[in-house]
Amino acid sequence: xxxxxxxxxxxxxxxxxxxxxxxxxxxxxxxxxxxxxxxxxxxxxxxxxxxxxxxxxxxxxxxxxxxxxxxxxxxxxxxxxxxxxxxxxxxxxxxxxxxxxxxxxxxxxxxxxxxxxxxxxxxxxxxxxxxxxxxxxxxxxxxxxxxxxxxxxxxxxxxxxxxxxxxxxxxxxxxxxxxxxxxxxxxxxxxxxxxxxxxxxxxxxxxxxxxxxxxxxxxxxxxxxxxxxxxxxxxxxxxxxxxxxxxxxxxxxxxxxxxxxxxxxxxxxxxxxxxxxxxxxxxxxxxxxxxxxxxxxxxxxxxxxxxxxxxxxxxxxxxxxxxxxxxxxxxxxxxxxxxxxxxxxxxxxxxxxxxxxxxxxxxxxxxxxxxxxxxxxxxxxxxxxxxxxxxxxxxxxxxxxxxxxxxxxxxxxxxxxxxxxxxxxxxx
Amino acid sequence: xxxxxxxxxxxxxxxxxxxxxxxxxxxxxxxxxxxxxxxxxxxxxxxxxxxxxxxxxxxxxxxxxxxxxxxxxxxxxxxxxxxxxxxxxxxxxxxxxxxxxxxxxxxxxxxxxxxxxxxxxxxxxxxxxxxxxxxxxxxxxxxxxxxxxxxxxxxxxxxxxxxxxxxxxxxxxxxxxxxxxxxxxxxxxxxxxxxxxxxxxxxxxxxxxxxxxxxxxxxxxxxxxxxxxxxxxxxxxxxxxxxxxxxxxxxxxxxxxxxxxxxxxxxxxxxxxxxxxxxxxxxxxxxxxxxxxxxxxxxxxxxxxxxxxxxxxxxxxxxxxxxxxx
Numbered sequence: 001x002x003x004x005x006x007x008x009x010x011x012x013x014x015x016x017x018x019x020x021x022x023x024x025x026x027x028x029x030x031x032x033x034x035x036x037x038x039x040x041x042x043x044x045x046x047x048x049x050x051x052x053x054x055x056x057x058x059x060x061x062x063x064x065x066x067x068x069x070x071x072x073x074x075x076x077x078x079x080x081x082x083x084x085x086x087x088x089x090x091x092x093x094x095x096x097x098x099x100x101x102x103x104x105x106x107x108x109x110x111x112x113x114x115x116x117x118x119x120x121x122x123x124x125x126x127x128x129x130x131x132x133x134x135x136x137x138x139x140x141x142x143x144x145x146x147x148x149x150x151x152x153x154x155x156x157x158x159x160x161x162x163x164x165x166x167x168x169x170x171x172x173x174x175x176x177x178x179x180x181x182x183x184x185x186x187x188x189x190x191x192x193x194x195x196x197x198x199x200x201x202x203x204x205x206x207x208x209x210x211x212x213x214x215x216x217x218x219x220x221x222x223x224x225x226x227x228x229x230x231x232x233x234x235x236x237x238x239x240x241x242x243x244x245x246x247x248x249x250x251x252x253x254x255x256x257x258x259x260x261x262x263x264x265x266x267x268x269x270x271x272x273x274x275x276x277x278x279x280x281x282x283x284x285x286x287x288x289x290x291x292x293x294x295x296x297x298x299x300x301x302x303x304x305x306x307x308x309x310x311x312x313x314x315x316x317x318x319x320x321x322x323x324x325x326x327x328x329x330x331x332x333x334x335x336x337x338x339x340x341x342x343x344x345x346x347x348x349x350x351x352x353x354x355x356x357x358x359x360x361x362x363x364x365x366x367x368x369x370x371x372x373x374x375x376x377x378x379x380x381x382x383x384x385x386x387x388x389x390x391x392x393x394x395x396x397x398x399x400x401x402x403x404x405x406x407x408x409x410x411x412x413x414x415x416x417x418x419x420x421x422x423x424x425x426x427x428x
Numbered sequence: 429x430x431x432x433x434x435x436x437x438x439x440x441x442x443x444x445x446x447x448x449x450x451x452x453x454x455x456x457x458x459x460x461x462x463x464x465x466x467x468x469x470x471x472x473x474x475x476x477x478x479x480x481x482x483x484x485x486x487x488x489x490x491x492x493x494x495x496x497x498x499x500x501x502x503x504x505x506x507x508x509x510x511x512x513x514x515x516x517x518x519x520x521x522x523x524x525x526x527x528x529x530x531x532x533x534x535x536x537x538x539x540x541x542x543x544x545x546x547x548x549x550x551x552x553x554x555x556x557x558x559x560x561x562x563x564x565x566x567x568x569x570x571x572x573x574x575x576x577x578x579x580x581x582x583x584x585x586x587x588x589x590x591x592x593x594x595x596x597x598x599x600x601x602x603x604x605x606x607x608x609x610x611x612x613x614x615x616x617x618x619x620x621x622x623x624x625x626x627x628x629x630x631x632x633x634x635x636x637x638x639x640x641x642x643x644x645x646x647x648x649x650x651x652x653x654x655x656x657x658x659x660x661x662x663x664x665x666x667x668x669x670x671x672x673x674x675x676x677x678x679x680x681x682x683x684x685x686x687x688x689x690x691x692x693x694x695x696x697x698x699x700x701x702x703x704x705x706x707x708x709x710x711x712x713x714x715x716x717x718x719x720x721x722x723x724x725x726x727x728x729x730x731x732x733x734x735x736x737x738x739x740x741x742x743x744x745x746x747x748x749x750x751x752x753x754x
Contacts, residue, residue, distance in 0.1 A: 151683050154711040170715070170753050177683055177714045 002083050003052025005074035007067040010039055010046035011165060011338045017041055018066045019073065024056045030076050033169055037073075043305070043341065044334045049167055052076045058087050148175035155180040160293065160310070165338035183339050202290035204282070215281070215402040226401040229360050230409045234420040236376055236393045239266075242423045250318060260296075260350050261321035263373055266419035267348055268292045268312035269426045274412040278345050280366040281402040295344030295364060298328045305331045306364060308344045352376060358394040368403035371416075372396040393420070429612055435605040437579040438468045438544075441586040442506065444615045446476050449504060452590055455482040455491055456508030456545075465510045466546065466605050492518035492543070496525045499541040499595075506590060509545035512561045512599060518543075526595040527570030542589045546602035547575075548640055548690045549738060555726035558734075560691035562599045562639070566667040566700075572596040572621055573667040577642030579609035581665055584619030592621060601640035622669035626678065630660035633748045634678040636701055637688040638664040641739065645688050648744035659748060667697055675701060676708045683714040684751040688744050693721040715751040720744050 007017050020038040024030055034050045054076045061073035075083050148156070148163050152175045156163045159180070166183045168175035207215070219226055239262055247256050271278040271292045279288045292313040295306035307327035309320055330336050349361040350373035361372040374394040381390040395416065399409045418425045432440070445452050458465050460473040460483040473481040484491040488509065495505040509515040515522065522543060529539040549558035566573045572594055576582040582600065589596035627642060628649050635645040642663045649659040662678045664671065679685050685705060687698030698719040705717055723737040 149714040150710045151712050151714040176753065 002057075002075055002077035002081055002086055003050075003054065004072045004086060005036060005048070005050070005056075005076060007039070007061070007069050007071045007073050008048060008167065009069045009164070010048070010167070011041040011043050014041040014043075014069060016066050016068045019061050019063050020045055021063050022059060024050075026056055026059050028056050030054060030056050040334065043338060044336045046337070049169070050076060051173060054081075055079050057081070057083050060087065146175070147173055149177065151177050152180050156183075159339075160291070160343040161339045162342060165342070183337065203288050204285040205288060207284055207286060211286075211402075219402070225363055225365065227363060227398050228401055228406070229396055229398055230406070230413055231358065231394060231396040232413045232417050233392050233394045234417045235381060235390050236420055237391050239420055239423055240376070240391060246317060255318055255322065257317050257321040259352075259376070260348075260373070261317050261324060262423065263350065263371075263420070264294055264296065264309060264312055264320050264324070264348055265315075265317045266416055266423065266426060267346070267371060268294050268309075268315075270412055270416040270419060271346055272313040273415050274408075276408055277369060277404055277412045279368050279403050280345070281368060281400055282366070286403055289345040291345070293343055293345045295341075295347035295367070296324055296328075297347060297349035297361070298331050300332050300334070305336065305341050306344060306347055307331055307336060307341055310343075346370070348373065352393070358396060360396050361398050363398050363400055368400040369409070370398050372398065395420075429610040431608050432579060432611050433605065434576075434579040434582050434600070434607045434609070435466060435468055437583040437609075437611045438586055438600065439470055439472070440611070441583045441590070442469060442472060443475065445506075445587055445590040446472065446480055448615065449590075451502065452504045452506065453480045453482060453498075454506045454508065455484055455495060457484055457486055457510050459483060459508050464508065466602065468600075468605070469508070488514050488517040489521060492521035493525065495541050495543075496521050496529070496539060499526070499539045500529060500537045504540045504542075504590060506542045506544060509543065511557060511602070512545050512547040513557050513559055515543065515545065515561075522565070522571070522595070522597070523568050527568050530594065531570060538593045539595050540593045541595045542586070542592075542598060543595070544586065544589075544598035544600065546605070547599040548601060548603075549727055549734070550602040552729055552731055552734060553727075554729040558727035560599075560639075560689070560722070562597075562667055563689075563691050563696045563700075565597050565599075566697060567695075570595065571668065573599065574621060574665060575599045575639035575667060576665065577601070577604070577627075577637075577639050577663050579607060580611045581619060581625075581663075583611050584617055585621070585665065588618040588621050591618065596621065599639065604640055604643075607643070619665065622666045622671055624662055624664045624666070624671035624674040626660060626674070627663045628659070628661040630658040630682065632658045632660075632682055632684065633752055634660045634662055634675075634682045634685040635688055635744065635748065636662050636664065636675055636678070636685055636698075638667060638697065639690065641688045641690055644739065644741055645744060648688075648741045648748065651741065651745055652748055655754075657748060657752060657754075664697075664701075670701070670704070672704055672708065675705065679705050679709045679717075680712040683712055684748075685713075685717045686720060686744065686747040686751060687717065688720045688739060688747075689722075690739060691722060692724055693719050694724060696721055715753065718747040718751055720747045 017039040020040050022037045024036050030050045030053060032050055032053045035047045036050050037048045039046050039048050056074060057077045058075040061067050067073055075086050077083050146163055147168060161183055163175055166175050166179050169179050170176040243257060243259055243262055250256060275288045278292055279286050291311055293308050293310045294312040295308050297304055297306050309323055312320055327340060344367060346367055347364050347370040349370060351359055352373050352375040355375050358374045359372045361370040363370050376391045376393045378389050379392040380387050397409055397413055442454060454469060459469045460481045463470040492507055495507045498505045526539050526541055529537050547562060548560035562573055562575055565571055574585045574589060576585045586598055589598050628646055637645045645661045649661050652659045660678055660682055662675060687701050689696055689698050698721060702717045720739045720743050722739060728734050728737055
């Protein structure tokens with residue numbers, strides 16, 4: 001039976017995709033799971049995987065063209081199969097995945113593509129096999145249901161992955177364990193998380209009526225996110241020394257850490273100490289995340305993307321640095337997978353390298369805060385009653401007032417300043 | 429360790445228990461003079477005499493009832509059925525009496541009786557003599573049901589059954605009687621009831637099975653290994669009580685499972701196990717659990733049809749491949 005190749009939703013927010021290149025041509029043999037084409041989504045260039053086996057009989061979308069999600073962009077079929085009906089009706093999303101699904105009532109037993117059941121007289125063996133599948137998910141994803149095995153759902157939740165961003169390789173596109181593991185394994189050479197046992201559980205705190213009223217009033221006051229700003233200035237002399245010492249040790253490995261890597265680590269540890277800030281407004285609840293995933297704003301050619309350093313609080317500075325550089329590099333090439341730029345619990349934006357002394361950053365919902373890091377400047381400072389020149393850095397936190405109050409944000413920043421001014425305090 | 433047949437392992441178990449406990453006695457058709465229809469009781473009459481090894485007429489309901497009464501009176505009878513297909517005639521005693529005594533007398537009476545004999549199909553014995561009946565007996569609370577798949581398990585489980593204070597059914601495999609294997613000689617070697625065994629460790633898919641099918645599952649696992657599929661074979665050994673922990677552990681490890689059984693699928697042991705697996709390991713499942721079992725029809729007499737009706741290595745491999753989405 002012919003398999004239609006659809007423009008798939010390769011990112012959760014994708015509505016249409018541009019065909020970068022076909023990796024198979026008309027007439028090529030295709031096995032299920034082969035990579036057919038590269039598609040540029042709104043965020044990255046993703047691979048489109050074959051859902052059926054046979055010969056790629058028709059290519060219905062040229063390279064460089066765009067198509068809506070669901071549109072038929074190709075046909076895989078047997079070499080001699082008549083596909084004219086499909087080709088004629090192709091293109092519109094309406095003729096897409098939904099129409100492809102064999103009339104599937106939920107729970108209805110249907111012949112599986114893996115083991116077709118043909119009750120013909122010559123097939124007595126298969127008929128008599130007594131092999132029964134207790135539940136076969138109907139093929140196709142046209143009904144909008146996300147098909148995933150129970151295990152895949154649990155693994156995705158544990159790893160903070162959005163199932164919608166993962167392509168399924170099971171029957172009917174069912175997402176199975178290997179797909180989730182593949183999505184996790186995507187960042188090559190990602191460092192192993194250590195000390196994960198100390199993590200707290202994610203918890204939802206019910207929002208009190210007073211909190212609700214405050215939230216409502218604040219939203220009326222300023223935009224959808226009632227943002228306010230808090231600024232500190234830290235003496236980063238010791239932090240710069242620490243970086244020098246770390247880099248001296250890393251020299252033999254040919255590695256380096258940046259000031260930003262140290263700031264990321266300090267931010268992550270401070271968030272671990274202040275779970276009320278590592279949180280998100282959800283209307284009726286405030287979710288306090290059990291894990292600390294820090295988004296790092298990276299400028300790319302046509303915008304901004306925030307690769308996520310997962311569990312940054314338990315990762316070493318060198319690991320954080322390596323991960324940031326690796327992901328930033330791929331972000332510029334538009335090669336980040338959705339799970340690599342989604343799911344941050346807090347973000348950091350640094351314009352210090354451009355000489356910006358101080359700025360305010362825009363919160364990336366549903367996070368409740370973002371730090372804007374300014375440049376390190378030599379400034380006169382009073383130390384032990386004397387005016388001396390010290391390297392100073394200004395950090396401005398944008399806070400979602402529905403979650404973070406002034407005093408709460410101030411306490412978080414005080415902890416952060418402790419770490420920036422005396423990095424050894426992070427070890428406490 | 430000595431390598432002996434399944435038949436001799438059962439014989440050893442009976443002899444050792446007859447020796448150890450004077451209250452144990454064996455009773456059934458042809459168990460004495462003829463040494464047992466399948467020679468399981470060979471030499472026992474000679475060794476223990478006719479008060480301990482009792483030949484009966486062809487009266488399944490009668491001698492099963494006699495056994496239940498003897499057990500209530502404090503003896504420990506072992507009742508041999510020439511095949512479990514004939515035990516259907518004695519079901520009133522097994523199900524209505526033995527299973528219920530302890531409960532209906534509020535614990536005043538126990539019924540330490542063992543019913544044993546071959547189950548399932550051999551070769552061309554047709555519909556009435558080829559039934560794997562373990563699922564039907566496992567249905568009843570009050571009965572314990574074990575199904576040894578190897579000579580060592582046959583000995584260890586039969587000895588445990590004889591020592592148990594409740595009625596225990598031991599369903600043996602007629603085609604297994606000549607199977608050889610290592611069997612411990614320790615007279616106190618018993619396998620506790622309700623403990624499954626991983627017969628082959630693996631990582632990719634769990635083949636859950638019992639009795640005669642254990643061997644089939646191991647063959648399937650060997651063949652799958654050639655295709656780089658690492659199958660785990662879990663032998664339940666005891667159907668009631670069921671070692672759910674071992675089953676769930678295996679499924680949580682491999683995330684995929686197939687239940688292989690000789691009997692019919694409908695209301696079979698696999699149906700029960702699959703239900704338990706989905707209840708206890710739902711979040712660990714990566715694919716629906718499949719079952720491989722006998723065709724839903726009385727066993728045909730024709731050799732070729734009989735072969736098609738029975739579960740096979742090929743069908744087991746096919747089911748494993750399907751749950752692996754291969």
